[in-house]
Amino acid sequence: MSNIFQRIFNPSKVTLELDDIQALILRNRPVPYFGTNVLLHIRDADAGKKMIKKLIPLVTSAKNWHQADEATATIAITFEGLKALKVPNESLSSFPENFREGMAARAEKLHDVGENAPKYWQKPFGTGQIHIAVNIIADTQEKWKAKLKEAEEELKKISGVDVLFKADFSATEEVKNVFGYRDGISNPEIEGSGVDEVPGFGRPIKAGEFILGYPGEAGSVAYFPKPDILGKNGSFLVLRKYHSKVHEFNRFLQKNANTEEEQEYLAAKMFGRWRSGAPLTLAPDKDDEKLGGDPERNNDFSYKDDQRGHTVPLSCHMRRMNPRDTKQSVISDVNLHRIIRKSVSYGGEPEKGITVDDGKERGLYFIAISAKAMDTIEFLQSQWVNEGNFINHGDEKDPIIGLNQGKGTYTVPGSGRHRYNAVETFNIMQGGEYCFLPGLRALKWISEL
Incomplete structure (x- = not known):
């Protein structure tokens, strides 16, 4: 994917302050990828500020986001983290209420109830102890390990900051999730980043929808945390x-489809794509690996000729997360609910x-970025994931990430319309956090408070 953006990157279209924006926002996830998530707790404010100052040189800016040939290091801070760093009260109170409250x-x-409720989350998630999240990702093990070693060496020099959680992640060149499906295909492009319109991605969306301090789709600059040096470019x-x-997903397929071919077809109907990444819209009857692996084609499609969902079910995971030009029963502007996914x-x-x-631990770190990420994820979770009113499907939920708990239903329209029952929760929530992603100047400002 990075090769595509190198070809279509246009420096004359850059209007964002790229050198102040953390690269994770704009940089495409590397292929393959290797990385680590580290969650930190600050016991001493001065130690926390010192740590940030030490890590700033390792944090990657978006200046060369389109090249993606180096390891990317990112720093994100929770509201409790900002408090632990002694950010002034007038600044703390300028953050959105849902961010201040925490996930x-x-x-x-968020519909995080039942088996997804916080009381079942893996510690330290949801305890208020997580203050800083550091993410390191690269396209080779060598780059990843080198960047991680640099960060760890700096952390060792500082007392008063504790490592609560550290976990590695990786994917091969096929970039498949644990269900065996190519993921991370569809992300919006940001106006002002230097990107021209990419086939299948639609027009670039106004920067203010994703980066603080710029006009959004409504044409105005939304309120952002103060002072400006703290909020701008975050x-x-x-x-x-x-x-x-x-195993539950495979069991469901085997219970509801006889042959392996039929099981693959049902799975594609639930995801919206085949395992290769080929979308049902362009490959309605069987997988097309060449199409699925072609980033210039596998996202270039529309739902305008499939408004009833005969080819791509209205309730499938992919169509729920990005309805594109689907005519919705409950009208909403799709561009206002887009997120940048770095899962x-x-x-x-x-x-x-x-x-x-x-018995093995496997799954997904869902990472979503937006200027109003909390509002967006709460909307997605409550309206598009765990309800079906917007597509006139009642209380039917997303078949892949919805809270179905063995009671879910899933509808596949068409001449052979079928409604499947007893859908399980195939992805169990184990914890999460709302984080602020400061610009590089903001990180320096925080470190010098």
Whole structure:
């Protein structure tokens, strides 16, 4: 994917302050990828500021986001982290209410109930102890390990900051998730980043939808945290850790389809794509690996001729997350609900066709970025993931990430319309945090408070 953006990058179209924006926002996820998530707790404010100052030289700016040939290091801070760093009260109060409350406190809004409720989350998620999240990702093990070693060496020099959680993740050149499906295909492009319109991606969306301090789709600059040096060129990041029950998904397929070919077809109808990444819209009857692996074609499609979902079911995971030009029963502007996804898989794919839990930890770190990430994820979780009113499907939920709990239903329209029952929760929430993604000047400002 990075090669595409190198070809279509146009310096004359850059209007954003790229050298002040963290690269994760704009840089495409590397292929393959290797990385680590580290969650930190600040016991001493001065130590926390010192740590940030030490890490700033390692943080990657978006200046050369389109090249993506170096390891990317990112720093994100929770509201409790900003408090621990002694950010002034007038600045703390300028952050959005849902960010100040934190993800665990917003569980009802997020439909994080039942088996996804915070009381079941993996510690330290939801405890208020997570202050800083550091993400390192690269396209080779060598680059990843070198960047990680630099960060760890700096952390060792500072007392008063504790490592609460450290976990690695990776994917091969096929970039498949633990269910065996190519992921990370569809992300919006940002106006002013220097990108021209990419086939299949639609027009670049106004920068203010993703980066603070710029006009959004409505034409105005939305309010952002103060002072300007703190909020400008920043964004918000949502981190959600899921444990994936691949064996349950395979069991569901085998229960509802006879042959392996029929099971693959049903799975594609639930995801919206085949395992290769080929979209059902362009490959309605069978997988097309060449199409799925072609980033200039695998996202270049429309739903305008499939408004009833006969080819791509209205309720499938991909169509729910980006309805594109689907005529919705409950009208909403799709561009106002787009997020930049930087999700990564951990644990690797299990044995093909596994139907018994092998006890291994595997799943997804869902990472979403937006100038209003909290509002967006709460909307997506409550309206597009765990409800079906916007597509006139009642209380039907997303078949892949919805909270179905063995009671879910899934509708596949067409001449042979079928409604599947007893859909399980295939991805169990294990915890998450709302984070602020400061610009590089903001990180320096925080470190010098």
